[in-house]
Amino acid sequence: DIVMTQTPLSSPVTLGQPASISCRSSQSLLHSDGNTYLSWLQRRPGQPPRLLIYKISNRFSGVPDRFSGSGAGTDFTLEISRVEAEDVGVYYCVQATQFPLVTFGQGTKLEIK
Amino acid sequence: EVQLVESGGGLVQPGGSLRLSCAASGFTFSNYWMTWVREAPGKRLEWVANINHDGSEKYHADSVKGRFTISRDNVENSLYLQMNSLRAEDTAVYYCARDRGVSLWGRGTLVTVSS
DSSP, X not given: OOXXXXXXXXXXXXXXXXXXXXXXXXXXXXXXXXXXXXXXXXXOTTSOOEEEEETTTEEOTTOOTTEXXXXXXXXXXXXXXXXXXXXXXXXEEEEOTTTTSOEEOOOEEEEEO | OOEEEEEOOEEEOTTOOEEEEEEEESSOGGGSOEEEEEEOTTSOEEEEEEEOTTSSOEEEOTTTTTTEEEEEETTTTEEXXXXXXXXXXXXXXXXEEETTTXXXXXXXXXXXXXX
């Protein structure tokens, strides 16, 4: 199984400042169809997970453009250009390259300093 | 409104059974693969099972294979998870999610396996 490892596990940030979360997979997420099925989820307190980014860098419907994703192969990054109060929560990377087996990172808690 | 709503969780004794349901609305349910994911206390999200559009393909995690069965009813726009021979380690919040990219999630239903 592909293991997803996120760093850091906790990220205190100042409102209006950028934030970055890294995700590393134990093997390449490049699928034979040419796509890389790496997504990012956000879970706000008391809410279910919400898809932010799919296939590395595509923002899902309704996601603000301050969220961006990048990376390739085994190393990926989620960036928030200017953190807002509503961004507090836990962020997960998830791979679906090995679909139907889907695996998740352990989560990164974003909190305001 | 596009949403998924899980139900059917509860407290069950080890060895018991439960059937979880997930009601879909606001989108064409029969067009999508569907997935069950669980989150046990202190552990990361874990894929449990998924099923293709018409139910002809089903996949289950090794941890639940032979005990859990995923199914769907495209007329009722519903997804199910039949859970038998439950163990303490199956205690978790169970979520249904839409498609390969887990693009939509329900709020989850809590399953507690304890005597």
